[in-house]
Amino acid sequence: MDHREQKKEDLPESLEQMTLRIAGLEQANGQWATRYRVLYEEAKRAEEIHASLLNSSADAIVVYDMQGGTKYVSPSFTEVFGWTLEEVEGKSLPYLPDSERAATMEVIEGLLSEGKSVRGFETKRFTRGGSAIDVNLSASRFHDHEGTPAGLLVILRDITGRKRAEAALRQAHSELEKRVEERTAELSEANAKLREEIAERSRAEEALRQSEEKYRYLYDESVKAQEIYRSLLKSSADAIVTYDMEGRATYVSDSFTQMFGWTLDEVKGKRIPFVPESEMEATMGLVRGVVQDGIPGRGFESKRWTKDGRIVDVSISASRFNDHAGKPAGTLVILCDITERKLAQKALLESEERYRRLVEQLPDATTVHQNGRVVFANPAAAGLLGARSTEELVGVAVMDFILPQDQERTGRQLDRVVREGRVIPLTEQEIMRLDGQTMFAEISTIPFAFEGSPALLTVARDVTKRKQAEAEILRLNEELEQRVLERTAQLAAANRELEAFAYSVSHDLRAPLRSIDGFSQVLLEDYRDRLDAEGQDYLDRVRAASQRMAQLIDDLLKLSRVTRSEMRSEVVDLSAMAGNVARDLQKGEPRRQATFVIQPDMTVQGDSRLLQVVVENLLGNSWKFTAKREQTHIEFGQLPQPVAALDGQKKKFVYFIRDNGAGFDMTYSDKLFGAFQRLHAAHEFPGTGIGLATVQRILHRHCGSIWAEGAVDLGATFYFTL
Amino acid sequence: MNHKIILLVEDNPDDEALTIRSLRKGNIANEVVVARDGAEALKYLFPEEPLPGGQNQAMPELVLLDLKLPKVNGLEVLKLIRADDRTRLLPVVVLTSSDEEPDLIESYKLGANSYVRKPVEFHEFADAVRQVGLYWLVLNQPPPLFRNEHE
Numbered sequence: 043m044d045h046r047e048q049k050k051e052d053l054p055e056s057l058e059q060m061t062l063r064i065a066g067l068e069q070a071n072g073q074w075a076t077r078y079r080v081l082y083e084e085a086k087r088a089e090e091i092h093a094s095l096l097n098s099s100a101d102a103i104v105v106y107d108m109q110g111g112t113k114y115v116s117p118s119f120t121e122v123f124g125w126t127l128e129e130v131e132g133k134s135l136p137y138l139p140d141s142e143r144a145a146t147m148e149v150i151e152g153l154l155s156e157g158k159s160v161r162g163f164e165t166k167r168f169t170r171g172g173s174a175i176d177v178n179l180s181a182s183r184f185h186d187h188e189g190t191p192a193g194l195l196v197i198l199r200d201i202t203g204r205k206r207a208e209a210a211l212r213q214a215h216s217e218l219e220k221r222v223e224e225r226t227a228e229l230s231e232a233n234a235k236l237r238e239e240i241a242e243r244s245r246a247e248e249a250l251r252q253s254e255e256k257y258r259y260l261y262d263e264s265v266k267a268q269e270i271y272r273s274l275l276k277s278s279a280d281a282i283v284t285y286d287m288e289g290r291a292t293y294v295s296d297s298f299t300q301m302f303g304w305t306l307d308e309v310k311g312k313r314i315p316f317v318p319e320s321e322m323e324a325t326m327g328l329v330r331g332v333v334q335d336g337i338p339g340r341g342f343e344s345k346r347w348t349k350d351g352r353i354v355d356v357s358i359s360a361s362r363f364n365d366h367a368g369k370p371a372g373t374l375v376i377l378c379d380i381t382e383r384k385l386a387q388k389a390l391l392e393s394e395e396r397y398r399r400l401v402e403q404l405p406d407a408t409t410v411h412q413n414g415r416v417v418f419a420n421p422a423a424a425g426l427l428g429a430r431s432t433e434e435l436v437g438v439a440v441m442d443f444i445l446p447q448d449q450e451r452t453g454r455q456l457d458r459v460v461r462e463g464r465v466i467p468l469t470e471q472e473i474m475r476l477d478g479q480t481m482f483a484e485i486s487t488i489p490f491a492f493e494g495s496p497a498l499l500t501v502a503r504d505v506t507k508r509k510q511a512e513a514e515i516l517r518l519n520e521e522l523e524q525r526v527l528e529r530t531a532q533l534a535a536a537n538r539e540l541e542a543f544a545y546s547v548s549h550d551l552r553a554p555l556r557s558i559d560g561f562s563q564v565l566l567e568d569y570r571d572r573l574d575a576e577g578q579d580y581l582d583r584v585r586a587a588s589q590r591m592a593q594l595i596d597d598l599l600k601l602s603r604v605t606r607s608e609m610r611s612e613v614v615d616l617s618a619m620a621g622n623v624a625r626d627l628q629k630g631e632p633r634r635q636a637t638f639v640i641q642p643d644m645t646v647q648g649d650s651r652l653l654q655v656v657v658e659n660l661l662g663n664s665w666k667f668t669a670k671r672e673q674t675h676i677e678f679g680q681l682p683q684p685v686a687a688l689d690g691q692k693k694k695f696v697y698f699i700r701d702n703g704a705g706f707d708m709t710y711s712d713k714l715f716g717a718f719q720r721l722h723a724a725h726e727f728p729g730t731g732i733g734l735a736t737v738q739r740i741l742h743r744h745c746g747s748i749w750a751e752g753a754v755d756l757g758a759t760f761y762f763t764l
Numbered sequence: 765m766n767h768k769i770i771l772l773v774e775d776n777p778d779d780e781a782l783t784i785r786s787l788r789k790g791n792i793a794n795e796v797v798v799a800r801d802g803a804e805a806l807k808y809l810f811p812e813e814p815l816p817g818g819q820n821q822a823m824p825e826l827v828l829l830d831l832k833l834p835k836v837n838g839l840e841v842l843k844l845i846r847a848d849d850r851t852r853l854l855p856v857v858v859l860t861s862s863d864e865e866p867d868l869i870e871s872y873k874l875g876a877n878s879y880v881r882k883p884v885e886f887h888e889f890a891d892a893v894r895q896v897g898l899y900w901l902v903l904n905q906p907p908p909l910f911r912n913e914h915e
Contacts, residue, residue, distance in 0.1 A: 544864075549832045552861040555884050557778035563886040564785065585886075592884035599863075 102177075102198040108154065108191055110134050122200050124170025137168040149181070153194060157183045167198065176205040281356075281377040284363075287333060287370060289313055301379055303349025316347045328360060332373050336362045346377065355384040407483070407504075410490060411440045412497040426483065426504055428475035435476075440500075443473045445480065456487065459498055463489045470505060482509045537606065544602045551595050558588040597732040600655070601717065604739050609649050616644040616697065619657050620678045627665045636665075636674035644680050644697065646764050652740045659733040660699045660760055666727050667703030667758065675702045681761075694746070694763040701759075705752040714750055737762075768825035768901055770796045773805040773841065774859075775833050779882070783828070783859075783893050790894025794901060797824065802836025805829075806844060809851055824854070826900045829876075831860045831867055839870055846875040853907040855900055859893075 102119035106112060112130045120126050123137060138146055142165045152158040160181040166174045178199040186192040275282050281298035283291055291309040299305050302316060317325050321344045331337045338361035345353050357378040365371040401408050407423035409416050419427075419435040427443060429435045444452045448471065458464050466487040474480050483502040490499035562581045565573070573581070617640055624638040646653070661676065668674040677700045684693040706714070706721045713719040717735040734748075741748050744764045752758030770787070774780045780798055787796065799805035805827075827845070831838035838858065845851040857878040858871045871879050880896055883889045 546832075549861045552882075552884055553776050553779060556782070556861070556882060556886070556889060557776075559884055560778065560782040560886040560889065563890075564782075589885055 102200070104135065104196045104198070106194040106196065108193055113193060119198070122169070122175070122198070123167065137170075139166055139168055139174055142166050149179075150194075153181055153183055154191075157191065159183075164201065175200055175202045177201060278376070281379075283314070283375045283377070285373045285375065287372060289329070289333075292372060298377070301348070301354065301377070302346065316349075318345055318347055318353065321345050328358065329373075332360045332362050333370075336370065338362075343380065354379055355381045405503075407502040409435065409500050409502075410492045410497050411500065412492055412495060414440050416440065417492055417497065423502070426475075426481075426502060427473075428477040428479065438476070443475070445472055445474055448472075456498060459487055459489055460496060465489070470509075473502070481506050540602065541606060544599055544606070552592060555588040555592050555595075559585050559592075562588075594730050594732075597730045597736075601732050601736045601739065604652060604655065604736050604743070607652070609652075609743060611647055612650055614646050614648050614650045614653050616646055616653065616657065616678075617642050619650075619654060620661060623654075623657050623661045624676070627661065631669075634669070634674055635672060636668075636676065639675075639677040639679070641679035644678075648744050648764055649740075652743065656737050656740050656762070659737045660762075663733060663760075664699055664701035664703060664758070666729070667705075667722075668701050669727070670704070671702055673702075676700070696761050696763055698759050698761045700757065702757040705754050705756045705758045706750075707754050708752065711750055711752070715748065767822070768794050769822055770794050770897070770901070771799060771805065771808065771824035771827045772796050773799045773802070773827065773829045773833065773838065775800050775830065779830075782886070782889065786890040786893035787897050789890060790897055792894070792897040792901060794825070794897075801834040802838065802841045805841050806836060809845065810848065823850070825906060826897075827854060827856045828859045828896070829856055831858060831862055831871070839867075839874060842871065842874045842876060855904070855906065857896055857900065859896070 100118055101116075102122045103114075103116035104112060104119060105114035111132045112127075112135055113132075115123075115125065115127045115130060125135070125137075145163075146165060149160050149163055153160060160179060163179040163181075165177060165179055167177050168174055178201045179196060180199075181194055181196040183191055184193055184195055275293070275295045278295060279297055281301045282293075282295040283298055284293040286292050290311050291306075291314055292311075294304065294306050294309060294314075302314075304314060304316075324342075325344060328339045328342050332339055338359070340359045342358040342360070344356055344358055346356050348354055357380045358375060359378075360373055360375045362370050362373050401420045404420055405422055407426035408420045409423045410418040416435045416438050419429075419432045421432060424430070424432045424435060427435060440456070441449050441453070452471075455466055459466060466485070468484055468486045470482060471485050472480050473483050473485075482505050484505045485500060485502045487498050487500045490497045562585045566578060566581055570578070620638075620640050624640065628634070628636060628638075661678070664676045665674070668676065677698075679698060681696040681698065684695050686693045704722065704727070710721055713721065715734045715738040717732050719735075720729060720731040722729075738748050741762050741764065746762055746764040748760060748762040750758055750760045770792075772780065772783060774783065780800075784796055787794075797808060799808055809823075829838045829841060833841070838860070842856055842858075845854055845856060855877045856875070857880060858867075858876045859880050859882060860867065861882050863881050868879055878896070878900075880892055883892060
């Protein structure tokens with residue numbers, strides 16, 4: 043407002059200017075109004091804050107005017123001191139005790155006059171109820187908005203509790219000091235005592251030091267022992283457990299864990315649940331003995347479960363051990379896994395059983411003797427030696443079974459078996475049975491162990507029957523030999539006769555023929571003029587017949603010679619032989635057109651002279667029966683594969699001679715090889731009918747055979763083997 | 765003129781006749797003394813008593829010896845001929861029907877000078893006898909000692 047009036051007075055203004063100024067003033071006025079509103083809001087808010095501060099403060103707050111009249115008390119004040127604002131507004135507060143007046147007035151004077159703020163002034167005040175409380179007083183002077191002192195603000199904090207505590211502390215302190223004094227007195231008394239004790243202790247120390255060395259040695263030893271003991275526990279393959287006296291495990295070794303599965307952590311302080319029901323009673327017996335009576339158990343065989351439910355055969359050793367004071371402290375148990383041993387034992391038992399049965403069932407008499415006496419015999423032995431039972435044999439001297447004349451030799455042999463471990467091989471010996479009968483047995487003896495001591499095992503077999511059979515065979519053989527000898531002699535005699543016969547045939551049959559022929563010829567030569575043509579023809583026929591007869595005799599002699607002559611065995615080249623024969627045949631009739639096909643290198647084992655007869659006869663036959671062919675074709679060869687001529691016979695090579703001659707009728711093939719058998723008329727093909735018989739006989743003597751195939755006018759093939 | 769004697773040891777009279785005929789037909793005119801068994805032959809060769817007139821028995825130039833003989837057989841005779849110094853070198857030809865190998869071997873072993881089988885066919889027989897005679901009496905040189913003994 044003031045600004046506006048001033049401007050109006052000082053400056054003559056145009057309307058326009060005034061309008062402008064009024065607008066400016068209005069604008070400024072607006073701004074001011076806004077500022078005031080803001081300030082007012084802020085003041086109001088500050089007042090509210092103050093009020094809430096005053097109202098909510100835990101400390102008692104009082105506001106005085108400059109004349110000491112009460113303008114405000116906070117709710118806390120009312121709570122602590124009892125007076126409400128209505129009761130005391132404008133009045134002086136009647137709570138200052140006389141004892142505090144002087145000090146309080148001094149503080150108030152300073153405040154009022156100089157504005158000196160008070161802080162931490164400790165004093166007392168009365169409450170409305172009349173009790174004095176300790177307070178901590180802070181006070182300050184405040185001013186109005188013009189800066190004139192307007193009143194006092196006093197804040198009172200109730201410190202009665204603290205004061206009381208302080209008082210108690212003080213009292214406690216003094217009590218403590220008193221007690222310290224007392225204790226100090228006690229200590230000095232104790233000190234004196236201690237000094238006395240120290241003097242005594244130093245005397246004892248000397249003695250102690252002397253024994254210490256001993257103890258250290260013992261300690262070292264015990265450490266060492268402990269070390270050994272620990273490594274023993276650790277390295278033992280057997281499972282080791284220690285129990286306390288109540289049967290709870292205190293230690294299990296690594297092997298225990300390996301064997302049964304439980305670790306130390308799992309079983310420490312517990313009973314190990316590994317005793318099967320079946321083993322419980324026996325185990326408890328062992329445990330009682332060890333725990334109560336301290337009797338160590340050893341080699342106790344039992345079974346235990348493993349953690350994974352298997353049963354393990356174990357051998358258990360257990361002993362009780364004492365603590366340092368010699369009081370029983372626990373038990374040490376060692377468990378050895380004997381499952382395999384048990385299995386082996388079982389196998390051994392089974393094997394023993396098996397062998398026992400085997401020996402009992404053995405048909406051979408089996409005895410074991412030791413120091414010259416029978417200690418074991420099987421049923422077969424009882425049977426062989428004429429005992430009623432095997433028991434009867436036990437204890438009998440071995441020499442009782444040996445014939446007196448054999449005893450020395452047998453004794454030496456048995457000694458050698460014992461001394462040198464040598465075996466008496468199977469030998470035949472006559473022995474004597476318990477009933478005095480003798481018999482032949484086949485006996486062998488070997489060194490043997492019986493119940494851990496050296497012994498002899500003798501196996502004998504009754505060979506009486508075999509001996510009888512052998513004797514019978516021997517007798518039969520001798521008989522047979524005798525018969526062979528007789529037969530041979532007979533045959534030799536027959537042979538000699540035959541030879542004589544052949545000889546005389548050779549001489550005596552030929553001589554008359556020669557006479558017949560000779561004198562026929564003499565007649566023809568010397569008396570020709572007295573004979574007519576018919577007479578001469580008859581004499582010619584006489585001569586032809588005698589010559590034919592001579593041929594027959596010669597062939598017969600050849601045949602008999604084939605049978606009688608000794609066989610020689612040599613390598614014979616059939617091919618070469620046949621080649622020579624073929625050449626001779628061709629030479630004998632050079633005008634014949636003939637082809638011989640002879641397979642080379644056919645070599646056989648045989649008698650060359652006899653085989654020569656074979657080849658001559660067969661090729662000669664072919665030559666003869668192809669005489670009427672314009673072109674003669676004769677082949678001598680060997681079939682490519684060996685064949686068996688008869689069932690079950692060894693396979694042999696087959697040789698053949700094939701021709702394109704007159705052949706023969708297969709109907710009569712069985713007559714081909716008989717002596718004097720002929721399939722052709724003599725005027726067609728000359729011959730005596732002995733040649734093929736001779737060939738067959740030679741081949742038979744070589745263990746060979748001969749057969750033929752053919753057809754009339756289609757040629758013939760002779761097959762033979764050697 | 766020809767004093768060379770042939771001793772024919774032959775038991776078969778047919779063979780004897782045919783042999784002598786064959787010799788004659790072969791123009792061998794030597795004297796032929798025939799012994800009809802072995803004993804007779806030995807008696808001729810080794811006379812037990814001297815002949816009347818102190819004359820020595822004429823030794824044959826050739827012996828034709830059959831093997832199959834009565835009494836003493838041909839091989840026995842041959843053995844004795846070879847065993848005696850007087851006849852040790854005497855040519856002996858075995859003339860027989862046998863062609864048995866043992867006979868052949870035994871004859872040669874005992875020192876036969878030749879072995880001839882009598883063929884049945886008469887022409888062959890006659891030829892064989894003739895050739896043997898010619899060979900041994902004409903062509904062959906007898907042992908010298910033997911000749912001396914005669915002269």
